[in-house]
Amino acid sequence: MNQLEDLCLKTNEIAKKAGAFIKEQQNKIKADIVETKGMHDFVTYVDKTSEELIVAELKKILPEAGFIAEEGTETYRADRYNWIIDPLDGTTNYIHGFSPFAVxxxxxxxxxxxxxxxxxxxxxxxxxxxxxxxxxxxxxxxIHVSKANTVDASLIATGFPYYDYDLLKNFMATLEYFILNSHGVRRPGSAATDLAYVACGRFEAFYEYSLQAWDVAAGSFLVKQAGGAVCDFKGGHDYIFGKEIIASNGLVQEEFKSVVQKYMLK
Incomplete structure (x- = not known):
């Protein structure tokens, strides 16, 4: 077992430990303890405590690493290694008792x-x-991405914009196209989960804008490792910090990307 494999398996256990805490706390969430970071952008003590737990455990397995974490409980950036963490992706789902939500x-x-x-x-x-x-x-x-090779044979995932509405009309045009020309469009509410589902073949493609690095860093890596393709809306590689992403099984990537570009790059 090499170092990265060992780190990954230990990270799995840390994610599950945080997940157990998150699940245990769900019935305790009340509206008056939900904070608002921005329009339609919520955070709870569960997000913050989960992040603190994850950071503390990750420091034990790779002490020299820094952190890029959503809730900012640890802000140290290191030269070589940095963990990118979303302690609870899908907080809105979580506070409403709806799935999915993920670490x-x-x-x-x-x-x-x-x-x-x-x-x-x-x-x-x-x-x-x-x-x-x-x-x-x-x-x-x-796991492996699906073998569908056309958009009309694909199930598409996306996320609705929740604070940046400048491209809303463009985005709605993409929805109309995919509703009419695919197996359908789903909006589960957790980008990390959406990307994992592309990786395992449940979705053929996913796209969204106004995302953060912690939403997509792990999931986009999984898509590529499972045989898929990932890019930004222009077809480049700035999808982790560039706030926009296209991910697919690879077979539909060019067709799917061309539709997103047609409407979203106006």
Whole structure:
């Protein structure tokens, strides 16, 4: 077992530990303890405590690493290694008792993601991979992107914009196209989970804008490790920090990307 594999398996356990805490706390969430970070952007003590737990445990397994974490409980950036963490992706789902919601943890070495874990809590599904692994995995079993090769044979996932509405009309045009020209469009409410579902073949493609690095770092890595393709809306590589992403099984990537570009790059 190499270092990254060992780190990944330990990260799985950390994600599950945080997930157990999140699940245990769900019935205790009340409206008056939900904070608002911005329009339609919520945070609870569960997000913050989960992040503190994750950070503390990750420091034990890779002490030299820094952190890029959603709730800012740890803000130290290191030169070589940095963990990118969403302690609870899908908080709005969570506070409403709706699934999915997930823990997302990625490890970045210099400018490259080398490890990714997405733990979807409600179904107890842990998706993971590391650089050098032979593919990606779900609860110990190998996963792969789907084999559909056209958009009209695809199930599409997306996320609705919740604060940046400048491109809303453009986005609605993409929805209309995919509703009319695919198996359908789904909006589960957790980008990390959406990407994990592309990786395991449940969705053929996913796109969204106004995302943060912690939403997509682990999931996009899983898609690539499972045989898929990922890019930004222009077709480039700035999808982790560039706030926009297209991910697919690879077979529909060019067709899917051309539709997104037609409407979203106006």
């Amino acid at each position: 997302s943890i990625a490890l970045q070495e210099n400018d490259e993601i080398v490890l990714g874990v997405v733990y979807e809590i409600s179904l107890d599904e842990c998706f993971y991979s590391w650089k050098g692994a032979n593919g990606a995995f779900l609860n110990g079993n190998s």
